[in-house]
Amino acid sequence: MARITVTVDGMRFTHEVEPRTLLVHYLRETVGRTGTVVGCDSSNCGACTVLVDGESIKSCSVLAVQADGAEIETVEGLAAGDGTLHPVQQAFHEHHGLQCGYCTPGMLMRTVCLVRENPEPTEDEVREGLKGNMCRCTGYQGIVSAVMAYSQAARDEEVGR
Amino acid sequence: MSTAPDAPSAQDERTPEIGRARLRREDERALTGRTRWTDDMTLPGMLHLSVLRSPVAHASITELDTTEAARAPGVVGVWTGEDLPEQGAMPTAWTVSDDMRTPPYFPLSVGSVKHVGDIVAVVAATSKEAADDALELIDVDYDELPVVVDPMVAKQEGSPLVHPDLGTNVCATWGLDSVTLGTGGDAAAAIREAESDPDQVVVRRTLRQNRVTPAYIEPRSIVVDPTAEQVTMWSATQVPHIVRILMAMTQPIEEHELRVVAPDVGGGFGGKLQFTREEALVLLIARRLRLPCKYTESRSESMQSSHHARDQVQELTLAARRDGTITALDVDLTADMGAYLGILTAGIPLLGGFMFNGIYRIPAYSFHCTDVFTNKTMTDAYRGAGKPEATFGIERMMDELAVELDLDPIEVRRRNWIRPEEFPYATVAGLTYDSGNYDQATDKALAMFGYDELRAEQRRRREAQDPVQLGIGVCTFVELSGLAPSRVLGGLNYGSGGWEHSTIRMLPTGKVEVVAGTTSHGQGHATAFSQIVSDELGIPFEDIVLISGDTASAHKGMDTYGSRSLVVGGMAIVGAARKVVEKARPIAAHMLEASTDDLEFAGGRFSVKGTGSGVTIQEIMISTWLAHDLPDGLEPNLDADCTFDPENFSYPTGTHLAAVEVDTQTGRVTVRDYVCVQDVGVLVNPMIVDGQVHGGLTQGIAQALYEEIQYSDEGQLTSGTLADYLVPAAPDVLRYRTDTTVTEATTNVLGVKAVGETGATAAPPAIVNGVLDALRPLGVTDITMPCTPPKVWTAIDEARRTTEGQVTA
Numbered sequence: 001m002a003r004i005t006v007t008v009d010g011m012r013f014t015h016e017v018e019p020r021t022l023l024v025h026y027l028r029e030t031v032g033r034t035g036t037v038v039g040c041d042s043s044n045c046g047a048c049t050v051l052v053d054g055e056s057i058k059s060c061s062v063l064a065v066q067a068d069g070a071e072i073e074t075v076e077g078l079a080a081g082d083g084t085l086h087p088v089q090q091a092f093h094e095h096h097g098l099q100c101g102y103c104t105p106g107m108l109m110r111t112v113c114l115v116r117e118n119p120e121p122t123e124d125e126v127r128e129g130l131k132g133n134m135c136r137c138t139g140y141q142g143i144v145s146a147v148m149a150y151s152q153a154a155r156d157e158e159v160g161r
Numbered sequence: 162m163s164t165a166p167d168a169p170s171a172q173d174e175r176t177p178e179i180g181r182a183r184l185r186r187e188d189e190r191a192l193t194g195r196t197r198w199t200d201d202m203t204l205p206g207m208l209h210l211s212v213l214r215s216p217v218a219h220a221s222i223t224e225l226d227t228t229e230a231a232r233a234p235g236v237v238g239v240w241t242g243e244d245l246p247e248q249g250a251m252p253t254a255w256t257v258s259d260d261m262r263t264p265p266y267f268p269l270s271v272g273s274v275k276h277v278g279d280i281v282a283v284v285a286a287t288s289k290e291a292a293d294d295a296l297e298l299i300d301v302d303y304d305e306l307p308v309v310v311d312p313m314v315a316k317q318e319g320s321p322l323v324h325p326d327l328g329t330n331v332c333a334t335w336g337l338d339s340v341t342l343g344t345g346g347d348a349a350a351a352i353r354e355a356e357s358d359p360d361q362v363v364v365r366r367t368l369r370q371n372r373v374t375p376a377y378i379e380p381r382s383i384v385v386d387p388t389a390e391q392v393t394m395w396s397a398t399q400v401p402h403i404v405r406i407l408m409a410m411t412q413p414i415e416e417h418e419l420r421v422v423a424p425d426v427g428g429g430f431g432g433k434l435q436f437t438r439e440e441a442l443v444l445l446i447a448r449r450l451r452l453p454c455k456y457t458e459s460r461s462e463s464m465q466s467s468h469h470a471r472d473q474v475q476e477l478t479l480a481a482r483r484d485g486t487i488t489a490l491d492v493d494l495t496a497d498m499g500a501y502l503g504i505l506t507a508g509i510p511l512l513g514g515f516m517f518n519g520i521y522r523i524p525a526y527s528f529h530c531t532d533v534f535t536n537k538t539m540t541d542a543y544r545g546a547g548k549p550e551a552t553f554g555i556e557r558m559m560d561e562l563a564v565e566l567d568l569d570p571i572e573v574r575r576r577n578w579i580r581p582e583e584f585p586y587a588t589v590a591g592l593t594y595d596s597g598n599y600d601q602a603t604d605k606a607l608a609m610f611g612y613d614e615l616r617a618e619q620r621r622r623r624e625a626q627d628p629v630q631l632g633i634g635v636c637t638f639v640e641l642s643g644l645a646p647s648r649v650l651g652g653l654n655y656g657s658g659g660w661e662h663s664t665i666r667m668l669p670t671g672k673v674e675v676v677a678g679t680t681s682h683g684q685g686h687a688t689a690f691s692q693i694v695s696d697e698l699g700i701p702f703e704d705i706v707l708i709s710g711d712t713a714s715a716h717k718g719m720d721t722y723g724s725r726s727l728v729v730g731g732m733a734i735v736g737a738a739r740k741v742v743e744k745a746r747p748i749a750a751h752m753l754e755a756s757t758d759d760l761e762f763a764g765g766r767f768s769v770k771g772t773g774s775g776v777t778i779q780e781i782m783i784s785t786w787l788a789h790d791l792p793d794g795l796e797p798n799l800d801a802d803c804t805f806d807p808e809n810f811s812y813p814t815g816t817h818l819a820a821v822e823v824d825t826q827t828g829r830v831t832v833r834d835y836v837c838v839q840d841v842g843v844l845v846n847p848m849i850v851d852g853q854v855h856g857g858l859t860q861g862i863a864q865a866l867y868e869e870i871q872y873s874d875e876g877q878l879t880s881g882t883l884a885d886y887l888v889p890a891a892p893d894v895l896r897y898r899t900d901t902t903v904t905e906a907t908t909n910v911l912g913v914k915a916v917g918e919t920g921a922t923a924a925p926p927a928i929v930n931g932v933l934d935a936l937r938p939l940g941v942t943d944i945t946m947p948c949t950p951p952k953v954w955t956a957i958d959e960a961r962r963t964t965e966g967q968v969t970a
């Protein structure tokens with residue numbers, strides 16, 4: 001067992017974990033945050049994507065112990081405390097960027113990172129940026145529109161500030 | 162698209178909800194990670210199950226020793242087929258013919274395995290890790306047996322037998338013939354005649370439907386809690402009602418002892434339309450141990466054991482006059498069942514048998530199907546189920562006919578399709594298409610696409626011998642949706658009705674619970690159904706909530722598959738709502754001191770004709786609940802039930818056009834543009850319709866270009882993860898251009914058709930026709946799906962060699 005301390009969506013946790021525990025299982029089973037989900041065992045689907053120290057990573061491809069000391073952001077921390085949706089969530093809602101919603105947590109977290117890295121992406125860049133995240137329901141059209149709209153909203157907010 | 166809810170308006174001035182692109186009410190939970198997937202669930206004392214799956218395709222089990230696994234840390238129990246004498250055989254719901262052979266199929270295999278992934282043992286432990294670790298301590302000796310993976314080989318005399326006791330690999334044979342049906346002539350005779358008639362042509366092709374899998378993103382998961390009087394099963398299923406009844410009919414539990422809940426379910430596409438062995442196993446073990454148990458499949462397990470689909474060989478013969486008019490169609494189909502029969506397995510190709518004639522006037526038709534067993538995972542429903550296969554067959558043949566006669570592929574279709582004035586149209590396969598207008602949709606699609614300009618560009622690039630050739634793919638399709646009239650299903654030996662159920666519960670404070678027998682796994686039922694009820698009852702959208710997916714609260718239903726939720730389930734909701742209005746009418750009359758005949762109901766309000774006085778249905782609810790002053794003899798209750806049995810299927814249609822670029826040097830196919838104009842009847846929520854179309858198109862394009870379940874000759878699954886089974890990601894597809902035309906369905910009161918399966922049905926032939934259109938000048942006449950770069954390149958290379966050979970000879 002190894003002792004780790006992490007911050008998840010602003011809350012600090014210290015736990016003993018088995019060294020083989022994947023970060024996604026740690027988040028889901030030990031921390032009890034089931035918003036982050038698993039879709040594959042080959043690091044292909046991206047459903048488990050979270051932000052670790054601001055970087056989007058597939059939480060099924062790293063061990064919990066590797067996240068010791070890290071700041072982790074998940075889909076459950078996106079909305080404001082009063083329930084107001086984060087602009088990325090609002091964009092997915094308005095552009096029908098989800099159907100069953102299973103890929104959505106990963107899509108949202110990947111999008112936050114993608115737009116931070118490339119604030120003015122073209123449609124091709126958005127598609128390329130999402131290539132590690134699979135959606136079986138939407139055909140991506142709503143998702144791509146949502147990401148474009150979110151990047152615009154994020155830029156507008158910058159300008160407004 | 163409107164984003165903000167409308168400002169409150171007087172109820173009789175309300176804008177209709179139907180037709181409005183309302184944002185989905187189900188989004189918020191998913192966007193905030195507050196969905197409840199089955200695998201999210203933990204119950205006190207819960208154990209975790211893992212199953213041991215066969216690594217070989219066919220073997221008898223000579224030894225199976227679980228002693229060591231049973232002693233491993235955390236393990237509570239290990240069972241093999243022999244240890245579970247109470248397990249019942251898994252059912253199939255569709256006996257397609259009297260001679261259909263149903264092989265033994267148990268939750269845990271007994272004595273032998275029939276495909277890679279077949280289940281050999283199950284372990285229960287205190288953690289998933291402990292259960293997985295223990296699997297490795299189970300000792301199994303497999304005595305390997307001969308394997309058959311190709312259905313054409315399997316049906317031959319003398320090929321290895323999947324189930325030696327059956328003495329054959331043929332599961333069933335089934336056919337349709339226009340002579341027997343009385344709908345047309347003798348196809349075989351017409352084809353013979355055409356062969357010797359210089360004014361006719363006969364086109365023969367053998368086409369392959371690649372084996373694919375639904376590949377929902379949420380793995381299947383099951384939790385069973387046996388600790389209350391009613392055992393509760395949560396399952397990531399599309400069909401909680403069907404699971405409940407089949408469980409009760411085949412396993413040691415009675416129907417009233419079991420409640421099945423489908424909580425949030427992540428995708429289905431037919432993949433979760435199954436009563437699974439894993440569901441049966443979790444129930445059996447949980448009951449034995451008297452403790453809650455959970456099983457969640459891994460993606461690799463899902464690829465091995467959740468059903469596959471398609472996998473057909475189609476031998477097609479089309480006869481036509483030289484002006485393009487079709488005179489006969491004959492279809493000889495070989496369909497791969499895999500090793501076992503799921504609930505619909507044998508019936509999928511049969512559904513296709515009704516649709517090979519497409520939208521065309523075909524005077525003579527024969528269809529013959531042979532269902533065969535192989536040492537592969539069973540096949541069953543996947544988006545469209547049987548109809549995409551049939552559409553592929555006929556739409557590829559229409560292009561082959563066009564080539565043969567040197568006609569434009571649109572023109573050859575136009576000369577054959579059913580004309581608007583011919584509806585309702587009785588097809589040669591015995592169905593009646595209620596409405597449609599194929600010219601309208603096609604003309605609109607051609608204009609959007611810029612068909613003539615693209616043809617001109619194609620000519621230029623051909624002449625210039627451009628290494629990247631342009632192809633135009635066409636598909637004009639019709640779908641058979643909305644399963645289904647119960648009487649028709651009975652005629653086909655399908656073991657269930659096709660009705661759907663709904664209850665509308667009117668709450669005292671004026672709010673409404675709509676209980677539906679269908680379940681949603683991404684289709685937006687809560688939004689669309691609330692829109693329908695809002696219009697029917699004139700009640701604000703926000704005052705309505707949907708309850709579904711739980712056999713305890715939605716006690717009756719046939720669940721969601723075959724695009725039936727709106728066209729069948731939606732009509733049950735409309736029926737219930739209209740009964741509510743009729744129940745409210747005498748109460749309204751009493752309250753308004755008027756006669757019921759003088760009342761009209763509009764915008765949620767009963768009013769006395771010619772006067773201003775009225776009362777809203779929401780006001781009537783509180784007074785019904787109080788029941789202080791109701792008309793004599795009236796029950797204080799405004800709830801209503803409706804069980805709707807459709808009189809016909811629903812027939813969405815449309816025209817799909819694909820512009821594909823094929824790099825002749827690498828074999829890479831790129832879809833440059835995709836236009837589809839569909840007639841899905843009245844649109845309840847255009848935004849949801851678009852989403853369904855996009856998703857279906859992506860799955861259809863994926864079948865044409867990327868996806869294939871592959872087995873080695875030894876029956877090893879060589880595409881067993883998402884790394885080698887290529888589900889498209891965002892860069893692999895494009896922005897589609899879609900539009901609609903509307904001919905109202907005449908078989909339901911809302912005029913709605915269906916939409917979920919259309920994209921997956923029409924896209925594969927559109928894409929493959931396009932690829933071949935690009936490559937025909939090079940001598941390429943066929944490429945099987947998926948059209949991957951190596952396959953396309955090889956086809957080009959082979960065609961070039963043949964042409965060169967001819968030149969030198």
Ligand code: FES
Binds near residue numbers: 045060
């Ligand atoms: S679960 Fe992590 S990439 Fe699929």
Ligand code: FES
Binds near residue numbers: 097103
């Ligand atoms: S919304 Fe279902 S997988 Fe993306």
